[in-house]
Amino acid sequence: MEFISAEAENRYAALVRALAESVIGLDMDGTLSPIVEDPTQARIHADAPEVLVALAEVVKAIAIITGRPARQALALGGLDAVGEAIGEHGKELHVFGQYGNERWSSTSRRIISPRPPRGLGNFLRSLPSTLRRADAFDAFVEEKGLAVAIHTRRLPDAEAAFERLSKPLADLAAANDLTVEPGRSVIEVRAPGTNKGDAVRRVAREQQAGGFLFAGDDLGDVEAFAAVGELRDAGMPTLLVCSSSSEQGALRDLADIAVDGPDGVLDLLRQLTADAADTRL
Numbered sequence: 001m002e003f004i005s006a007e008a009e010n011r012y013a014a015l016v017r018a019l020a021e022s023v024i025g026l027d028m029d030g031t032l033s034p035i036v037e038d039p040t041q042a043r044i045h046a047d048a049p050e051v052l053v054a055l056a057e058v059v060k061a062i063a064i065i066t067g068r069p070a071r072q073a074l075a076l077g078g079l080d081a082v083g084e085a086i087g088e089h090g091k092e093l094h095v096f097g098q099y100g101n102e103r104w105s106s107t108s109r110r111i112i113s114p115r116p117p118r119g120l121g122n123f124l125r126s127l128p129s130t131l132r133r134a135d136a137f138d139a140f141v142e143e144k145g146l147a148v149a150i151h152t153r154r155l156p157d158a159e160a161a162f163e164r165l166s167k168p169l170a171d172l173a174a175a176n177d178l179t180v181e182p183g184r185s186v187i188e189v190r191a192p193g194t195n196k197g198d199a200v201r202r203v204a205r206e207q208q209a210g211g212f213l214f215a216g217d218d219l220g221d222v223e224a225f226a227a228v229g230e231l232r233d234a235g236m237p238t239l240l241v242c243s244s245s246s247e248q249g250a251l252r253d254l255a256d257i258a259v260d261g262p263d264g265v266l267d268l269l270r271q272l273t274a275d276a277a278d279t280r281l
């Protein structure tokens, strides 16, 4: 773990002291789940369930805030079982899916989801011809119900395909009142209006958080970082963690601490759990 910001060590120590009142917000792909070529094959890190259950004992709540549909996050993360184990300690696991558009909690055990955005059907009908014109017809199209993600990772030159697709997809999205969410070898198209920052504000308010940690790896996490920054400016102990990769450097400049991908995120969460136990001795 690398302390980046000048205040990072103090912020870590302050968060440890406030941990019992803190919410831990975690992104999924690239943060809890190692990145893999095929999005359908991504799975939460094998150690994550144990680490999250132990962490839940020393924090107020854990919130997984992801671009994945909530149902998929539950399945790929085995989060139902994790939530059940956390519930046994009298704590709650929250899942905010599709950038905060969907919600699930280990107490309600129901997914709350809005209707798909109006323009999505039209966008999907025009998508094949747009991909063909951008010489990216073989891009993997992940239909997510409320959104669609166009993946370039498995194309011969992923970066070049991403560049060729950026403008045509943004134009097609705008024509259908949709917004674009660029990520690691992926361009997502979804309803405007909600982002991970809103999810951070909501869970902090609902839980009356006395501290907040957020860990993420990609551009879709920038709004969550900004929302945690607002909590910090209001006087709350906070910690921003970048799950580093060679693919995306944007979050590193905004973070207090950088760790090495999901392995590093889990090491940090283990360390926090241990440090919280030490302060109680």
Ligand SMILES: O=P(O)(O)OC[C@H]1O[C@H](O[C@H]2O[C@H](CO)[C@@H](O)[C@H](O)[C@H]2O)[C@H](O)[C@@H](O)[C@@H]1O
Residues within 6 Å of the ligand: 027, 028, 029, 030, 034, 035, 036, 037, 038, 039, 040, 042, 065, 066, 067, 068, 069, 142, 144, 149, 151, 153, 183, 184, 185, 186, 188, 218, 220
């Ligand atoms: O908010 P997140 O939990 O980080 O989810 C963002 C998107 O992640 C997924 O794509 C990413 O992970 C894939 C599997 O490792 C990888 O192949 C892809 O290149 C990454 O961009 C997912 O497929 C999307 O639906 C998520 O919204």
